[in-house]
Amino acid sequence: MTPLSSFYSPLLKSVGLAAMLALLFMLYIGLWRDPSHIPSAQIGHMAQTFNLSKLSDDNFIALEDYKGKWVMLNFWASWCGACRTEHATLVQAGKDFANTPNIALIGINYKDQKEKALRFLKRLGAFPYPSGQDPRGRTGIDYGVYGLPETYFINPEGKIFFRHVGAIKLEQIKKAFAPALKGAS
Amino acid sequence: MNGNPIEFGLCASVLALGCAIFAVFFAFSSLKLNRPALMVSARQAMYMMPLLITFSCFTIIWSFVNLDFSVAYVVQNSNSKLPMIYRLSALWGAHEGSLMLWLWFLVIYSALATYIHRFSHPQSMPYIIITLALLQIGFLVFILFLSSPFTELVPPPLEGRELNPLLQDPGLIFHPPLLYLGYVGFSVPYAFAIAALIRGQADGEWAKATRKWTLFAWIALTSGILLGGYWAYYELGWGGYWAWDAVENASLMPWFTGTAFLHSILVLERRGLFATWNIFLVLVTFCLSLLGTFLVRSGVLTSVHAFATDPSRGVYILGFLSLVMIVSFGLLVFRSNRLYTPPQQQSFLSRESILLLNNIFLLCAAGTVFLGTLYPLIAEVITGAKVTVAAPYFNSVVLPFMIIVIFLMGIGPVIPWYNARRQASAYLLRKQFLYPVLCSLLFIAVGIGFGIRDMIGLFALSAVGFSLCSTLLDIFKDIKNRAQIEQTGKTVPRSYLKSFWHLLTWNRRRYGAMIVHIGVLIAALGMIASGTLNQVNTVTMAPGDRFQSGAYVLTFKGIEGVKGPNYSARRASFLISQQGHPLDIITAERRSYPRGNMVTTEAGIRSGFFEDLYIVLGQETKNDKAIIRFYYNPLINWIWFGWMILVAGSLLAFSQGRSQKVVFTNDGRVSEGALSP
Amino acid sequence: MRFLSAFLLCTLMLINCVGAGELLNEAPNDTRLKIIASQLRCPVCQGESLFDSHAALAKEMKLIIREKIANGVSDQDILDFFQQRYGNYVLMRPAFNSTYALLWIAPFAFMFLAIIIFIIKWRSHSQTPLPADHQQQSPEQQQNSPN
Structure with missing residues (x-):
């Protein structure tokens, strides 16, 4: 054993091997993740207020109108393909929760034109709940929207507790509203 | 089967797989049965490989040139309007073809190595051939079963898709091949290193044998990286040449370790020291090359360069990479004590120590790039948080390490090797x-x-x-x-x-x-x-307006619409003058590619010895004005x-x-060396 | 096409009577926008800064920055505004906080470790006795050896 080879002690070797295996494992996990998915930075924080003109008439819709309720906020647009996929689900959810007083669903038409949005609703069926217009996308930026569709869930205290990116399913909406339904009954 | 050339290409690749298996079999038998004659067959199998793979690649290129739309790969990466030159280079424009390029270079390098060293390393050759052939098998299996460029479409579509406009550029023709020449070039020193580990022998002789392979791979890798930077500079239109993007980093890491190896090999050659360290560097460099291949194709990291993502392909490459790493470093860990190094006296003020410092800082740089590139992934896996590690981090941490290496560059060659009788x-x-x-x-x-x-x-x-x-x-x-x-x-x-x-x-x-x-x-x-000293300025200009950049005045002359073979563009012209004397007219374009549904900018660049004037055309506003971005880049050329x-x-x-004057052996003795190549 | 022929140049010089246009400079607000936008990452791009990005979302974010600059908001407040909404992800420069601690410390820790090990090992090796016969070379031979 020369002095030089004693440099590479068993400790160094095992640490090296362990680090290598950890790296490979991490890369494996990374394969199944979507690198472009950004988790919401506002979970647990107060939702930003908004006051937008409604899509259906000339009135306004504001978040504080729904203070004390469980709110689902869905960002959609006529140019968004995946929004078509979830449209039927949202309409159904709107009907299902129409008679639950402490649950409210709101749509936000993001970076869209009124005529195109209305045409979209005419073709696919109107939402049984109101939508506000966000033509510049400012409200979207306030919520940290980076792609459509995105759905936010707000509790009666006004804090965001869940965000879903992509087309949402009915079970996911029901699961998010589970505490609301428990309280209601 | 209808006699398409591409089918012959597929056959040739399948034959090549068989050939590689033969090579492993014969080399292995030669070892186990102790019959050197079997090595002849192994070598011949290695010589066959480039013939078969060259033919396969040729059939792919032929399909592109003839616009054979029955081949899926041709459909995805070319169409009838694509200029011929980009059809020739479309082979490496996408994932499947670029793997074929990797393989092509690998078989050529392997055959060359087998031929050049056929007499000089009889005991190591079996291990070298087995290593190289196993690598070839790994790639062939991946290509044939998971990423085949040979798949056909029935019925063949009438038209192909558009090649990404950013790739329709002369830079694309040279950048991937050069880069791959570098990556793949390290496979030969790698094979030598594995042989050395298995045999327990790595000395000055080994260093001399791998030196030229390493140097060539290093030249190719350096050129590939710099060409990529040059291409990014004039093609991507953001005035810079290096963005610390994940894929760029993936090419930089093996460059750092390869450069470190190029320097540490000198110490091994001259004084017989650091055998294990040298082998470690070779293994790391090659594994980083493979890791780079993985990162580009797997979808693990976001990057502007990344090929289309597909987890299953990523799983295979990761598996292959894992196997290579576990075998390589396992061998290193368990066999390094066999690499005998004679005891040597050393001193701080010697070239050996400066070279070792060079290695330390190059490895620190490589390690930092590695950490920074993978940190978003690590953070997400452990904490679920999404973080960004971008240029500001790398510039702050990696640059100082590189600067220290530059200092060492001025110290090392001047300080003599250690000499007991006459210390520096x-x-x-x-x-x-x-x-x-x-x-x-x-x-x-x-x-x-x-x-x-x-x-x-x-x-x-x-x-x-x-x-x-x-x-x-x-x-x-x-x-x-x-x-x-x-x-x-x-x-x-x-x-x-x-x-x-x-x-x-x-x-x-x-x-x-x-x-x-x-x-x-x-x-x-x-x-x-x-x-x-660079400057970036964004200005809204009407025709006739002027902007001053350095000693130059740029006058905006106006915008016109132009048409290219597969695009339509808005072209802005600028008159560049200095002290009132008109010098040149530069044009900058915004191109729309209808088929690819993309908009690209072609920067207008005036290159001079002392600076570049770089103009990017932005959007046009309603009142006939345009938003122009001016970059002034001193000394960039x-x-x-x-x-x-x-x-x-x-x-x-x-x-x-190899040796023209004298040979310095491990214990410092001077003797005459054979004048062999 | 970056260089036209001299003939074309002359022709254009002859008709170079576009009216006296303005000599422009980058507006100071644009300079501030450049600085701030370079420190933010475009959320929908592959690693581009807000300044370099042409994405629609990036444009809107830059408009917001412009408005805030006009309203006198400080650089740090503008960065905080976006960090609140998009998280750490949107900052180009990793902050010196717990999330990024490893990132900043590790390289330098590793460097110090390597140097310390280098010094220790080198010092111990310089105590090793020499082999018996060791030939001397003149300094020039040393300098001119193959590296």
Whole structure:
């Protein structure tokens, strides 16, 4: 054993091997993740207020109108393909929760034109709940929207507790509203 | 089966798989049965591989040239309007084809290595062939079963898709092949290293054998990276050449470790030290090359370069990479104690120690790039948080390490190898480094004079000044010594010139290396100047408006619509004048590619020796104005000049044969060496 | 097409009577926008800064920055505004906080470790006795050896 080879002690070797295996494992996990998915930075924080003109008439819709309720906020647009996929689900959810007083669903038409949005609703069926217009996308930026569709869930205290990116399913909406339904009954 | 050329290509690749399996089988049998004659068959199998794979690649290129839309790969990457030159290079435009390119280079390198060393390393050859052939099998299996460029579409569509407009550029023709020549080139030193580990022998002889392979791969990798930067600069239109993007980093990491290896190998060759460390560096470099291949294709990291993502492919590559890493480092861990190193006396003030410091800092740089690139993934896996690690981080941490390496560049070649009888004394060194230190202060002063206030920029300038002066002084001192020896009695300048020529041709390795160092320093100057003194300005202009950039005045002349073979564009023209004298007209374009549904910008660049004027056309506003972005990049072309000098120097060093004068053996003895190539 | 022929140049010079246009400079607000936008990452791009990005979302974010600059909001407040909404992800420069601690410390820790090990090992090896016969070389031979 020369002095030089004693440099590479068993400790160094095992640490090296362990680090290598950890790296490979991490890369494996990374394969199944979507690198472009950004988790919401506002979970647990107060939702930003908004006051937008409604899509259906000339009135306004504001978040504080729904203070004390469980709110689902869905960002959609006529140019968004995946929004078509979830449209039927949202309409159904709107009907299902129409008679639950402490649950409210709101749509936000993001970076869209009124005529195109209305045409979209005419073709696919109107939402049984109101939508506000966000033509510049400012409200979207306030919520940290980076792609459509995105759905936010707000509790009666006004804090965001869940965000879903992509087309949402009915079970996911029901699961998010589970505490609301428990309280209601 | 309808006799398409592509089907023959597929057959050839399947045959190649068989060939590679044969090679492994015969080489392995030759070892186990102790019958060297079997190696002949193994070698012949290795020689067959390039023939088969070249034919396969040729059929793919043929399908592109003939627009054979029954081939899925052709459909995805070309159409009838695509210019011919991009059809030829479309082979490496997407994932499947680029893997074929990797394989193609691998089989060529393997056959060359087998041929060149067929007599000189009889005991290592079986292991080398087995290693290379197993790598080939790994790639072939992946290509044939998971990423085939040979799949056909029935019925064939009438038209193909558009090749990404960003890739329709001369840079694409050369950048991937050069880069892959580098990545794949490290497979030969890697195979040698595995052989050395298994046999328990890595000494100066091993170092000499792998030196040229490593140097060639290094030249190719350096050129590939710099060409990529050059291409990004003039094609992508953001005025820069390096974004610390994940895929760029993936090519930089093996470059750092490859450069470290290129330097540490000198110590092994000269003094027989650091055998295990050298082998470690080779293994790491090759594994980083493979890791780079993985990162680009797997979808693990976001990048502008990434190929289309597909987890299943990622799983295979990761599996392959894991196997290579576990075998390589497992061998290293369990066999390194076999690599006998004779006890040697050492001193701090010796070239060996400077080279080791060089390695330390290069590895710190590589490690930082590695950490920064993978940190978003690590953070997400452990905490679920999404973080960004981008240029500001890398610039703050990696650049200082690189700057220290530049300092060492000026110290190492000047300090002699360790010699017990005549140790380098601090006093002598003080004399030697007086002028370089003064020069470094001078460079700092000049930098401040030009307005640089950035600490890292000034630090870098001092390093460049130091090393430039040190290197030039060293060369000059050698010329003077040589001239004194010659004592031809002729006039002094001619004698100096003759001495310089003599040194250049007689000791090509050393002077090649000095020239490479000078090239690096010039490129570094270019990077420092364009990084610290550049200016970016965004202005809204109407036709007739002028903008001043440096000593130049740019007059906006107007915008017109133009049409290209597969795009339509808005072209803006600018008149560039200096002190009232008109110099040139530069155009910048915004191109729309209807088929690819993409908009690209073609920057208008006026390249000069001292600076680049770089113009990007933005959106046009309603009142006939346009938003223009002007970049002023001082000395940016010195980067490319430095690169040329670097390549020249490397080729000079490469050209030297094994031993022309004397051979220095491991224990420091001097003996005459055979004049073999 | 970056360089036209001299003939074309002359022709254009002859008709170079576009009216006296303005000599423009980058507006100071644009300079501030440049600085701030370079420190933010475009959320929908592959690693581009807000300044370099042409994405629609990036444009809107830059408009917001412009408005805030006009309203006198400080640089740090503008960065905080976006960090609140998009998280750490949107900052180009990793902050010096717990999330990024490893990132900043590791490289330098590793460097110090390596140097310390280098010094220790080198010092211990310089005590090793020499082999018996060791030939001397002149300094020039040393300098001119193959590297």
